[in-house]
Amino acid sequence: xxxxxxxxxxxxxxxxxxxxxRERFNASSDEELTTLLLCRDMRxxxxxxxxxxxxxxxxxxxxxxxxxxxxxxxxxTFKRFMLIAASVLVPLIMIGTIWLYIxxxxxxxxxxxxxxxxxxETSSLMLPxxxxxxxxGNSTFSFPSAFKKDNREVSFNGEAYFEVAKDANxxxxxxxxxxxxxxxxxxxxxxxxxxxxxxxxSLDNGTVSMTRKxxxxxxxxxxxxxxxxxxxxxxxxxxxxxxxxxxxxxxSKEIYFDNVTPEYLIDRLEQTYSTTLDPEIKGMxxxxxxxxxxxxxxxxxxxxxxxxxSK
Numbered sequence: 001x002x003x004x005x006x007x008x009x010x011x012x013x014x015x016x017x018x019x020x021x022r023e024r025f026n027a028s029s030d031e032e033l034t035t036l037l038l039c040r041d042m043r044x045x046x047x048x049x050x051x052x053x054x055x056x057x058x059x060x061x062x063x064x065x066x067x068x069x070x071x072x073x074x075x076x077t078f079k080r081f082m083l084i085a086a087s088v089l090v091p092l093i094m095i096g097t098i099w100l101y102i103x104x105x106x107x108x109x110x111x112x113x114x115x116x117x118x119x120x121e122t123s124s125l126m127l128p129x130x131x132x133x134x135x136x137g138n139s140t141f142s143f144p145s146a147f148k149k150d151n152r153e154v155s156f157n158g159e160a161y162f163e164v165a166k167d168a169n170x171x172x173x174x175x176x177x178x179x180x181x182x183x184x185x186x187x188x189x190x191x192x193x194x195x196x197x198x199x200x201x202s203l204d205n206g207t208v209s210m211t212r213k214x215x216x217x218x219x220x221x222x223x224x225x226x227x228x229x230x231x232x233x234x235x236x237x238x239x240x241x242x243x244x245x246x247x248x249x250x251x252s253k254e255i256y257f258d259n260v261t262p263e264y265l266i267d268r269l270e271q272t273y274s275t276t277l278d279p280e281i282k283g284m285x286x287x288x289x290x291x292x293x294x295x296x297x298x299x300x301x302x303x304x305x306x307x308x309x310s311k
Contacts, residue, residue, distance in 0.1 A: 114142045117158070119274055120296045122251070127154075130165035131172065136250050137296075138193075138274050159191045159272075161248045164206075178231050181210045188221075189247040197267040202226040202247030228264075254292045265289045273298045284309040 115135060117123050123135045128146050135141055139158020152172045164172045166185025174181040176192035178199040186206025192199040201210060201221060208221040212234060219236060221227050226247060228237040239258070241247060246256035255272060257265060262285040270277055272295055281302055286309065293301040 111145045112142055113145055114140065116140045127165075129167065129172075132163045134161040134248075134251060136160060138272070156190070157193055159189070159193075159250060161187075161189050161251065163187045178213050179210050179229065180213070181208060183208045193271050196271045197231060198228055198264060199231055200226060200228045202241055249292065250295045253294060253296045255295045256292045257289050259288050259290050261288055262286060269293070269298075269301065277302075281305060 115123055115125065117135050117137050117139050119137050121137045125133045125135070125141070127133065127143060129152060131152075133141065136159035139156070139160060141154065141156050141158070141160065143154040147170075150170060152167070152170050153175065154173070155175045157177050162174075162183075164183050164185050164187070168184055172183050172185075174183075174190065176190070176199070177194040178192045178196070179201075181190060181201065183206065186208060187204040188206075188208060189202045191201070201208065203221045203223055203225050205223050207223075210219045210221065210227070211217065212219075212229060212231075215234065219227065219229075224241055226239040226241050228239070229235070230237075246258065249256040250272075255268065257268070260268075262282075265285060266277055266282055275298065285305060289308075291308075293304060
């Protein structure tokens with residue numbers, strides 16, 4: 001229902017979508033709507049910002065768009081209205097980081113939230129346990145609206161920078177298409193995409209263990225280390241790093257390459273831009289590459305490579 005609410009906010013609902021939203025809204029339980037609210041892009045969700053005037057204006061907008069005649073049709077319950085009012089209001093209040101203020105509500109059932117970023121789009125999240133996640137473009141991240149006492153498990157594919165809140169008794173486990181990562185509290189950059197030739201993890205501090213999808217062998221990662229795994233052969237490459245600045249350079253809209261092979265360079269660009277490079281440019285790249293390329297402008301990245309590799 002998130003996509004329909006986004007269109008509602010932007011006044012882009014067609015008649016058929018309006019009918020679908022009305023039906024799904026009325027069919028949803030309070031618990032389902034609560035989970036929907038918790039998982040939406042709640043930006044600067046400070047209750048002090050939500051005045052009665054803003055609520056009244058939003059109520060009028062919802063009534064007019066969802067129910068047509070505001071004098072005849074009303075929202076079923078005040079609680080339900082407040083959920084929808086907040087889900088429309090909050091994204092309009094702030095531009096920037098997405099803060100999921102889930103708190104410790106004991107009467108909200110745990111539901112799964114999914115954040116998907118488009119190409120060239122990034123997103124920042126604060127999870128219920130205090131873990132922060134910066135998500136690169138072309139990525140999908142799924143997590144519970146509230147972690148259980150003995151469980152901190154999430155699913156991810158793409159690229160992201162994690163700062164995991166420390167909890168020695170409850171490891172933070174990330175399931176990806178190619179590897180599983182287990183941590184107790186640390187900062188690292190993770191790259192794992194379905195169909196990619198390589199997966200990699202760059203660890204700044206703390207300890208991390210990881211396993212390949214089709215193997216039970218545990219790989220322990222030391223601080224200031226980058227692990228690159230060949231997803232086809234299982235080969236593990238270990239590289240020392242000074243910091244995560246280069247590994248997470250995508251947060252500054254760049255990808256840094258440290259003496260990488262042509263195969264790695266081509267695969268990384270194809271995965272980043274979700275495309276297949278032209279055979280002409282692939283044929284030009286015949287030597288290892290050191291340097292930075294833009295992570296949000298494929299044309300510019302290719303222009304740089306043509307200047308470097310043109311004979």
